[in-house]
Amino acid sequence: MRIGIISDSHGNTMAIDMAVKMAGEVDCWLHAGDLIGDAEYLSMVTEKEIFNVAGNCDWPQTTVPDELLISKAGHRIFLTHGHNYGVKRSRDEIKSAAIAKGADIVVYGHTHVAVIQQEKNCLTINPGSISFPRDGEGQSFMVLNINQKAVRVEHFHL
Numbered sequence: 001m002r003i004g005i006i007s008d009s010h011g012n013t014m015a016i017d018m019a020v021k022m023a024g025e026v027d028c029w030l031h032a033g034d035l036i037g038d039a040e041y042l043s044m045v046t047e048k049e050i051f052n053v054a055g056n057c058d059w060p061q062t063t064v065p066d067e068l069l070i071s072k073a074g075h076r077i078f079l080t081h082g083h084n085y086g087v088k089r090s091r092d093e094i095k096s097a098a099i100a101k102g103a104d105i106v107v108y109g110h111t112h113v114a115v116i117q118q119e120k121n122c123l124t125i126n127p128g129s130i131s132f133p134r135d136g137e138g139q140s141f142m143v144l145n146i147n148q149k150a151v152r153v154e155h156f157h158l
Contacts (some may be wrong), residue, residue: 001073003144006042007032007081007109008129009056010057013041015130018158019141026143028072032109032127033057033081036064047090055109075105075144082108082126091115095122105144105151114140116153125153 004026006019016038028048031039033055054064067080078098085094094148098106105123113135114128128140139158141153144151 001146002026003072003077003146004048005032005034005107005125005127005142005144006027006030007127007141008034008055008131010034010129010131011038012131013038015139015158016042017045019130019156020154022158023141023143030077030079031072031095032079032105033108034109036061039064051079053079053081056083069101069103074149075146075151076101076103077105077107078103079088079107082110087111091117091124092139094118095124098124107144114142114155116142116155120145123151123153127155130158 004023029050031052033053034057036058039050039052040078051068051070054066070077078101087094107125112129112133115126117124127142130139130141133139140154143154
């Protein structure tokens with residue numbers, strides 16, 4: 001199973017188009033917030049299932065949840081923007097929340113800094129920002145590959 005992961009697109013539909021093309025065949029997309037309208041656009045340009053959450057720039061959006069727990073290919077993915085978990089200071093709170101919810105993968109955004117961190121009981125993923133990266137590495141997104149028990153993350157730059 002291949003899962004596209006995007007966050008912090010902030011209205012840059014051209015970047016979304018590029019990500020969809022570069023990712024190739026995926027089974028679904030996760031959009032970790034900022035902006036909800038971009039997740040709606042993503043659903044128009046791909047026929048794949050879209051899971052999305054609201055970010056801090058989406059307030060006061062009431063129809064989209066702040067977090068989701070998604071089961072895919074034998075894994076539980078905790079999807080949230082991250083602003084409610086203090087991710088700019090530390091990833092400890094978001095990892096603890098994911099584990100408490102029974103997730104073994106956490107996907108978040110908010111920092112605009114890409115992260116792939118595998119620990120004993122939780123894989124933490126931030127795809128960076130597809131529009132305004134803050135890590136000096138450029139616009140990015142990721143694809144999560146799950147093959148039976150093996151999990152691998154591909155990091156793409158536009």
